[in-house]
Amino acid sequence: MTTVNMHEAKTHLSRLVDAAAAGEVITIAKAGRPVAKITRIDAPQAQRRLGFLAGHARIPEDFDEMGAAEIAALFGDGD
Template sequence: MTIVTVHQAKTHLSKLIAAAERGEDVVIARGTKAAVRLIRYDAPVLVERSFGALKGQGAFDESFFDPLPDEELRLWNGEGD
């Protein structure tokens, strides 16, 4: 682990970034008290998405399209309990 002061960090920022990119721990301290840790940033892996990728993986019957009962419609409309 590398511990440097704020002044040293300002002076050698490029070298400290390179060290963090190599996986080294770099701690920047204010005086003798550790303040922050400089670490490598690993960008998230983006998954390729395509339209229709889940086609055929779900199912429902024709009753899905039936009108809702009056009581349930009232609840959906905020009328009642």
């Protein structure tokens, strides 16, 4: 594990990130005290797939109006 001071980390950030990507753990210190750690992210987060259920579900034409009377009654129906 490598420890670098804040100034060196700012100056050589790209090099430090490359080292972290290669598996090295870098600790950043401020005034000699460790304050942060740069490590590799092991697995990228899965991308959300939009539209993967296309054609498998049906939304009714009156979807926006469904339950309108019940909702209006819950909120006093404007009376």
